[in-house]
Amino acid sequence: MALEVQFEKRLAAYNLNVAFSCDADPLAVLGPSGAGKSMTLRCIAGLERPDRGRIVLDGRVLFDSSRGINLPSRERRIGLLFQHYALFPHLTVAENISFGLDSLPTVERDARVKRQIAQAHLAGFENRSPRELSGGEQQRVALVRALAIEPQALLLDEPLSALDTHLRSQIERQLIDTLATFRRPALFVTHNMEEAYRIATNLVVLTKGRVAAHGPKEEIFRHPPSLEVAQLTGLKNSSRARQISTNTVEALDWNCILRTHQSISSPPKYLGIRAHYVDFLEAASCVSSGANVFPCWLVRSSETPFRITLYLRLHNPPDGTGEHHLQAELFKEKWLRIREHPQPWHIQFSPESLMVLPE
C-alpha cells in the first residue's frame, strides 16, 4: 500500500517539482497558499498532466512520462474531495453517492449506498438536494461519495477550510476516524499547521513548488531543516546567526551570544526559539547564575482570552520606534505575576529549546 509521487510541472509563477511517498498513514501537504498544493493533488488525480515524472499507486503506474503512460482520472481509482465538495446540485444525496457505482448491478449498488449512508449517519437525507444540507453534512456526503467507489487512495483538498469554526473540530474528529479505518494512502492539503499536526502522521512541507521537508511530523516540528519550514510550523522568533565555537553561537539580530544544546555540525545560518519557550525568570537569584539570560523591556502586547503575546526588546528600553526583537507567549496567570516586577524583566533562552537552522 503505497503512493509514490515524483514529477515536475511548469506553472506560470514557478516550476512545481515534487517527490514524496505516502503509505497507509495519513500524509499532510502543508504550505502557504500558492505553493502548489492543490496542483499536486490534481496531478495525482489525473486532472492535470505533469510535464515529467512518475506516479505509482500500489505498483500500478498512473503516470510515467518516459513510457508515455497517463491514465485518465476515471481509471485511477483515486477518491478526491474538493475544497467546496463539488456535489452535483441536480442530484439527490443518494444519487450523488451512487454516481460512481453505475457499473454495479442495481441491487448491489443500492445496498452499498444504503450501507454508506448509515455509516456516515446520513440516514433520512437520501432524497435531499445538496443545497438543503449544512456545510458539515455536504462535506460528509462528498467524502462518502469519494469513498463509495472503494478508491485505492484518497486525496482531500483543504477539507475543513470551508466550514464554520464551531463545526470544524467535530468534523475534524470524524475525518480522523475515517482516515483511521481507510488504511490506504491518504493525502490532505492544508495551510493550517495545527490541523496538519492533529490529522496526519507524516508531513510534506511545500514552498513555491518545492518539497522543503518530508518526514514524520514530530521530527519536522522539532528539527525543521530550514527557517522557511520552521516558520511554517509556527516559529515566531528567528535571528541570523554566526558560529563562535562548537556550542556557542552569536545571534546577530538579537545582539547576544548563546549557548546551544546540540553541538553544531554544519555552520548555522539562523537561530530560532518558539514564542512559548521564551522563559521569564521571576527569582532574582537565577538571573546572575543562569546561561543565556538577558534583560528585556515590553514594547507592546496582544491578548487572547487565556494567553498573552508580549513583544519584547532586548538589552535596552524601547526607543520609540516600536521595534521588537522577540515575541513571548504565556498564560495570563504568569503574566499577572510578571507585570508586578519592575522592568527590565529577565528572560532565558534555554539551550534545549533553541533551534539551530542550517539554512
Place this chain on the structure above:
Amino acid sequence: MPLDLSPIWISLETSLTATAITLVIGVAAAIWRANRRGVGPALLDSIFLLPLVLPPTVVGFLLLLIFGRNGPLGRLLSHFGATVVFSWPATVIAAAVVSFPLMYLSVRAALEQVDAHLLQAARTLGASEWRVFRRVALPLAWPGILAGTILAFARALGEFGATLMLAGSIPGRTQTIPIAIYFAVESNDLHQAVAWSLIDIFISLAMIAGTYYWTHLQNPARPRWTRASESRR
C-alpha cells in the same frame, strides 16, 4: 376566397426541422469549442456568428451562390439529380443557417457556466466523457440549451429574407407565413395579411405559454428546488 392554410404547415415544419438540425449541430459545435483555445477556433467562431450580423438577404444570396446551379454544393447535388433552390429543403436550410448563431451562442454560454469542478468530480468517480456530459453537463446546462432552442425556433419561424432568396415563394411548397404576409400586402389583400398576422401572433403566444409550462413543470432542476423550499420545516 377561402384561405389556403398550407403556409402554416410549411412554416411549422420548416421551423421545427431547422431547429432540430441547429440543436444537434449547435450542441456539437459548442462541445467542440469548449475544449479549444487559439486563433483557429476563434476564426471559426466569427464564421459561425456571421449569419447573425449579416442582412438575411445577403445570407440568402450567399446560399444561392453555394447551392445554385453553378455553386459548389449545387453542382455536387445535381450529380445525384437533386436541386435545392426553390424547394422545401431550401426553406429549412435558410431557416437553419440564420437561427444557428443563436443556438450556438446560448449552448456555449450554458456549457461554460457549468462548474468545471463538477465535471472533474464525475471523472474521478470513474465516469466516461460521454457519461460526464449526459449526467452532469447536459442537465446543468439544460435551461440555457432550452432557451437557445426557443430563440432559434422563433428566429426560424420569422425568417423571411434568406428564405425568399433561396426558396422563393411557391404556394404549397415554399411559401411560409412571413412570405405569405408579404405577398398579401403587395397584392393589396389586407384581409389575408391580417389573418396571417393573427395566426402568427397566436403561434408565438402558444409557444411562449408552452415553454413557460415546460420550464416550470418539466425542467429537472426546478421542481426539486420548489419541493426543497416547501419541505424545509
